[in-house]
Amino acid sequence: MSIEKFKTILSTAIPLPIENVDTDQIIPARFLKATTRDGFGENLFRDWRYDKNGGIKPDFVLNQDRYAGTILVAGKNFGSGSSREHAAWAIYDHGFKVVVSSFFADIFKNNALNNGLLPVQVTEGFLSGIFSAIEQDPGTQLKVDLEQQEITLMTTGEKEYFQINPYKKECLLKGYDDIDYLLSIREKIARFEQSET
């Protein structure tokens, strides 16, 4: 089972200028009862998107028509809290390919990468630049080039280099997944077990 190959993305973005967005906000626990990976997008940010009777909360960005795109831009320390991979599934299932923030929680970052969702960590300054550009014009486009490890704010041409583990980069670009790799070294793992005992 491989992941989708990651191609350069040029898209408008949805701004979520909130810090410490935790996994309970991304996907509340009561929606974790499914036994498949599908359909979590529907409940992404559930309690921010809908009120308790299922009514739409018009103030929330995902409910506003002027914002669209495959890039989610969020405040710092995104994805803190639980290890639920459902958070990454929900974001991906909703149609996002990239999450931009100035800081990511570790487990979330791993989970995202394992599902073909690219976390792009930028500086605080660049992040606030993106937020103000989108505020002025929701049609602002961002370009995310994984090969070059570069994110560009198209309106101004401002660019920033972002870090990614070279192995993970390769996996995303080629659509490989970790399990295939681990399965290929099962004999080596068995030898390791022998040497341990």
Next chain:
Amino acid sequence: MAGKTLFDKIWDAHVVEKIKGGPSVLYIDQHLIHEVTSPQAFAGIEKRGIKVFRPQQTVATPDHNVPTVDQHLPIRDELSRFQVNKLTENCTKHGITLYGLNHPFQGIVHVIGPELGITKPGMTMVCGDSHTSTHGAFGSVAFGIGTSEVEMVLATQCILQPKPKRMRIRVEGETARGVNAKDIILYIISSISTSGGTGYFIEYTGSAIRNLSMEERMTVCNMSIESGARGGLIAPDQVTFDYLKGREFVPSGADFDRAVEKWRTLYSDEDAVFDRELQFDAADIVPMITYGTNPGMGAGINEKIPSPEDIEPGNRDSFMKALAYMDFEAGSPIAGRKVDYVFVGSCTNGRIEDLRAVSQFVKGKKKAPHVTAWIVPGSKQVEKQAHEEGITKILEDAGFKLRQPGCSACLAMNDDKVPEGKLAVSTSNRNFEGRQGPGARTMLASPVTAAAAAVTGVVTDPRTFIS
């Protein structure tokens, strides 16, 4: 060459190979699974047409999504029942030991691992749950993983992991009466924030940590993740060995002595270098409680909620957003607020010592009439012991409602939800918006602080009851 940290010793001994410029292939000694984060992993390996590689190194129990009443009956909620049944089905099919709902060993994964002696010093342990860090209390490298990684472990007993950096947190001196492990860790997190530990594995040390019981050490390690850290650990010592001796899955007799000899080598060398070191004075720590919507927003129970001016400009918006959600005013006192619910339970504080502490506190008292007080033992064994020690009776006499083991209101996946707008003092680990139910407001505190709130009906410093 500089010495090694405890973390390095364990980690390095489990590296099967290091991928150039990439993560390490880390061998996992012990894997724990539960019903919520495993079904997609089993589906994954089945799709690949493979079997579980080392089924004897995985143990399963349903906890997150189980009802905490009438556990002998079929689960009423259809989706929950399906999920729990799926776990049984997967374990049967793949030859994995399962402690199901009516098994005497069932309970929250992080409570049963230690109490059964599945958790041992020097191990690598993972589970699809971030509070796997709990097991680090035994001097093991234990951390939470996502479902893709659960699949990796099922398929190969390994995961690919970049090596975290190392942090050492020393807590020296003696804590005051009425201050316990939960206060220590809430104090640390409020000092370093919920991202202060990100990228690190924390080793806790110092006399105040050494003086903690195993159960208290688990409380500290449990909440490491709330600082953003990958995990936390404490070097094993006599307290650890005494706790382990005689437990179900711990070797006995000469084998135990041999094991202890090996475990005694598990410490950070004198000259080991940490990437970051912090020190706290135990005497500064008071009973803590959170007032906001992340575990770093905590303060001494007699303090006031900070004013916006006390908060760094960059964090003011989220501070105000949190207070708006909590319906609290900046600058107002924390103590004295009316409490609607008290929840004692979870993998942070649902062990027998926690129940004992609460029962000692409430013995001969009654909960305030307007408070709903839930006590949820962390496991069947804790529940049994509470009955045997007469704790159940004391708590019931005081008006507390004892429920059956599970995660319960810690994450409110089942029916144990705090109603919208209600204020709960909880011994669990997360106070996120809606964590304990949509619109529920949570203040995190220690079991005695929770007990004090239950008895007085308002947020109360438990020390006022200590003579």
